Amino acid sequence: MPTLPPERARLSENQPHRHRQVAESFGSDPERYDRTRPRYPDAMVARIVAASPGPDVLDVGCGTGIVAQQFQAVGCKTLGVEPDARMADFARRSGVEVEVATFEAWDHAGREFDAVVAGQAWHWVDPVAGAAKAAQVLRPGGRLALFWNAFQPPPDVSEAFAAVYRRVMPDSPIYQRGMPSPDGYSALCANAADGIRQVGGFCAPEQWQLEWDRPYTRDEWLDQLPTHGFHTQLPPAEPREILAGIGAAIDAVGGTFTMRYTAVVVTAVRTAT
Template structure:
């Protein structure tokens, strides 16, 4: 589900990186987050991996280049493990120590527990900087400037989001009960009923504008990948508490949301197939100019 759909005029929707309470809440149940959150399409991972320069095995016949990847806001390492499986060498930066701890236990090198804007790369350089479901928590200009600093010439910044298209009955049940239990929260789940990827247009546009303002990149591109996933009632309810809107709810209100949404899924036969669109805002680091 969209974490911060762009509809209301609340400042945190247009500048979600300032809404730190939500941004730093995901580690409250890191194991659930890693278990329940959807993965990313392999076609996108492969395209990003193929677009980077790679430097570890240059000009060696029969030996592919290894892409050095920095995963920004790596969380528990969901995207990082997919890039590792694609043959990349990945390290992460994550502001939540609880998420970083689980990522390390699952095999990812987390080089620092810090926000990306404040992180000191200490001279490290990468072929790709990626951010799965995380770039909206980062200042779009400062983040792009830091990415330009750590990318090798020709390296690629790729910020991507999974955008669902919930069945109308589930979307309407969720929006209705959430607005009832948390009417003053800065989230508008009526956006869930819009065609994907409309719910992320503002965030992707903001990411692209940040890249342009930071400089050092070519023109941003928008990549789109369509796929789907089937959920049982229990599987869908398992992942709902991992989203920013719900991590902030008291237990009794969270239980009310889950019960109401669960009833709507039961009425549909106990499960549904979710169409997803994964949108990626991406740009290549400009080649170094001769001095």
């Protein structure tokens, strides 16, 4: 198993996968998470399947089974790995087979897969240990595909949302310079690609992007907002104030808005050796 040099080990202390309390906080309300979190473009799923040698898919950090179900819908056989037993239980009720473990510690028991995928989850995995485990379980020619939904509201809505966070959380770096964009995910993608390169056993990683839109009503967006990672860690008063401010911002633009999503994908093919 590759190890990080000391200077990278120090830097990795600030990486998301070190913050297990946040990583395993989403299971506090799996029903809301499954109900409100956006799915991924069908074209992205189809492209991953077409570029993989077979139908056996391992879903890392499968959560409530959102990604696994999308791959099952196009004929794949899926297995999920999920560290939160509450999320795993929910996924099983929707017909997804799940084993409870962090991916780094998961025992694959000699099983092999045609694709290893992770939706909105790989930043909670050590990028080097995770890539090494993926290399162990992928068949030659198998595909590792790591993806996130980057979201960007319209400019006026983006600034109104960011202003709420600056007012309620003036000491937090969250959204001090506006809402995130696909470019804001560049660090996550670079970290994932760097881990793949360090491990070896993969062709050079590629990055794909697929854009899509999703309209939201005020109530729909406020229903999703508490499932975002940093919201789960706030003291009770702050989420209420944020929800009230975001709700007022959406009311000010007519009660609805259209979110532009970009599915950003880091992907690499397992070599034969």
